[in-house]
Amino acid sequence: MLDVLKIRKDFPILNREVNGKPLVYFDNAATSQTPQHVIDVIVDYYQNYNANIHRGVHTLSQEATDKYEQARAIIQKHFNAAKAHEIILTSGTTHSINIVANGFSSLLEKGDEILVSALEHHSNIVPWQMLCERTGAILKVIPMNQEGELLMDVYDELLSDKTKLVFCNHISNALGTINPIEEIIDKAHKVGAAVLIDGAQAAPHVKADMQALDVDFYTISAHKVCGPTGAGMLYGKEEWLNKLPPYQGGGEMIAEVTFEKTTYADLPHKFEAGTPNICGGIAFGAALDYMNAIGFDEIESYENELLAYGTAKLLEIEGLKIYGTTANKTSVISFNIEGVHPYDMGSILDKLGVAVRTGHHCAQPIMDFFKIPGTVRASFSFYNTKEEIDTLVDGVRTAMKMLS
Numbered sequence: 319m320l321d322v323l324k325i326r327k328d329f330p331i332l333n334r335e336v337n338g339k340p341l342v343y344f345d346n347a348a349t350s351q352t353p354q355h356v357i358d359v360i361v362d363y364y365q366n367y368n369a370n371i372h373r374g375v376h377t378l379s380q381e382a383t384d385k386y387e388q389a390r391a392i393i394q395k396h397f398n399a400a401k402a403h404e405i406i407l408t409s410g411t412t413h414s415i416n417i418v419a420n421g422f423s424s425l426l427e428k429g430d431e432i433l434v435s436a437l438e439h440h441s442n443i444v445p446w447q448m449l450c451e452r453t454g455a456i457l458k459v460i461p462m463n464q465e466g467e468l469l470m471d472v473y474d475e476l477l478s479d480k481t482k483l484v485f486c487n488h489i490s491n492a493l494g495t496i497n498p499i500e501e502i503i504d505k506a507h508k509v510g511a512a513v514l515i516d517g518a519q520a521a522p523h524v525k526a527d528m529q530a531l532d533v534d535f536y537t538i539s540a541h542k543v544c545g546p547t548g549a550g551m552l553y554g555k556e557e558w559l560n561k562l563p564p565y566q567g568g569g570e571m572i573a574e575v576t577f578e579k580t581t582y583a584d585l586p587h588k589f590e591a592g593t594p595n596i597c598g599g600i601a602f603g604a605a606l607d608y609m610n611a612i613g614f615d616e617i618e619s620y621e622n623e624l625l626a627y628g629t630a631k632l633l634e635i636e637g638l639k640i641y642g643t644t645a646n647k648t649s650v651i652s653f654n655i656e657g658v659h660p661y662d663m664g665s666i667l668d669k670l671g672v673a674v675r676t677g678h679h680c681a682q683p684i685m686d687f688f689k690i691p692g693t694v695r696a697s698f699s700f701y702n703t704k705e706e707i708d709t710l711v712d713g714v715r716t717a718m719k720m721l722s
């Protein structure tokens with residue numbers, strides 16, 4: 319059992335007030351809050367061993383290098399990657415996806431096909447469209463149904479020997495749907511296609527096992543798992559990372575440079591040009607350590623409890639519709655109320671101290687599918703409580719009275 323009151327003490331920000339009311343933070347799908355343990359690691363870095371890493375002979379540089387590489391090892395262990403150099407430290411999911419999309423420019427030919435799911439975040443749509451423009455490859459979409467589930471029989475029909483890449487998020491940030499990624503990966507491999515799974519929204523809720531999934535690429539952002547912004551991971555199978563050309567040129571990613579020719583460094587450095595977010599990478603590792611100490615099984619079952627409670631309470635409100643109603647979902651509730659614009663609802667909730675997100679959640683195609691401009695999205699983390707959900711529900715009722 320998870321001791322939520324004890325856990326809340328780890329997060330200083332949860333003590334603050336917003337507009338004179340205690341903060342209720344339900345925007346976890348956009349970014350998570352940072353525990354004191356991680357804040358301490360960040361302060362410790364700048365107070366005690368701030369230095370540029372790799373190649374340094376002095377003590378500070380060596381200490382920073384050791385900690386940075388320890389963080390890579392923590393991340394490797396967490397995701398059960400076979401090799402440490404399969405973990406590329408990036409600035410986040412968007413950066414990670416762009417490394418792969420750029421790399422495939424040289425591997426695709428005109429007429430090759432790329433499949434993406436209808437549930438994607440813009441960061442998992444736009445880079446592929448750009449890739450198609452560069453290569454003449456064709457983007458095809460795996461559609462979804464009214465519950466927010468992918469139509470797997472259509473996926474079967476779309477797959478062919480022309481399919482070179484499949485992209486799908488593990489969990490949808492807009493609806494909370496958990497996608498059947500095992501099946502998606504398996505079937506893609508049968509036609510020889512590579513698979514990139516965007517794990518940005520899954521990472522705070524479930525622990526993904528790279529070797530068990532047999533996935534080719536997996537991406538996450540540290541700021542969604544209690545870590546800082548500007549840090550993240552691209553996991554790639556060694557054979558794929560060796561095939562892809564580097565994304566950026568610069569220091570750190572080279573073996574030898576002359577004006578005639580440059581040879582690239584080995585993995586992971588080939589994809590880590592320039593001075594990285596050293597402190598961010600170290601804090602990313604510390605954040606995963608923090609969450610693992612609580613336990614992902616405990617986190618998952620507690621968040622499911624919050625999801626069930628929140629769903630039941632919100633559905634008691636007349637005229638409220640939830641988008642994303644599959645049984646297989648995580649603690650994200652996207653909803654609208656008849657006749658109320660999501661933005662107006664969000665603004666009133668903010669006056670009451672409740673932070674939710676409103677709009678299209680970087681997933682406009684999903685909103686177009688439901689023919690709505692956007693939703694109000696409440697996303698719960700393991701540090702939230704049922705009492706906070708009651709505050710949200712009361713707030714929604716208050717807002718409805720004010721707006722009617």
Ligand SMILES: *Cc1c(COP(=O)(O)O)cnc(C)c1O
Pocket residue numbers: 347348410411412413439441442487489490491516517518519539542
């Ligand atoms: C947050 C998120 C992203 C984008 O992550 P960045 O940190 O902005 O790069 C991509 N996909 C999903 C599913 C997300 O939830």
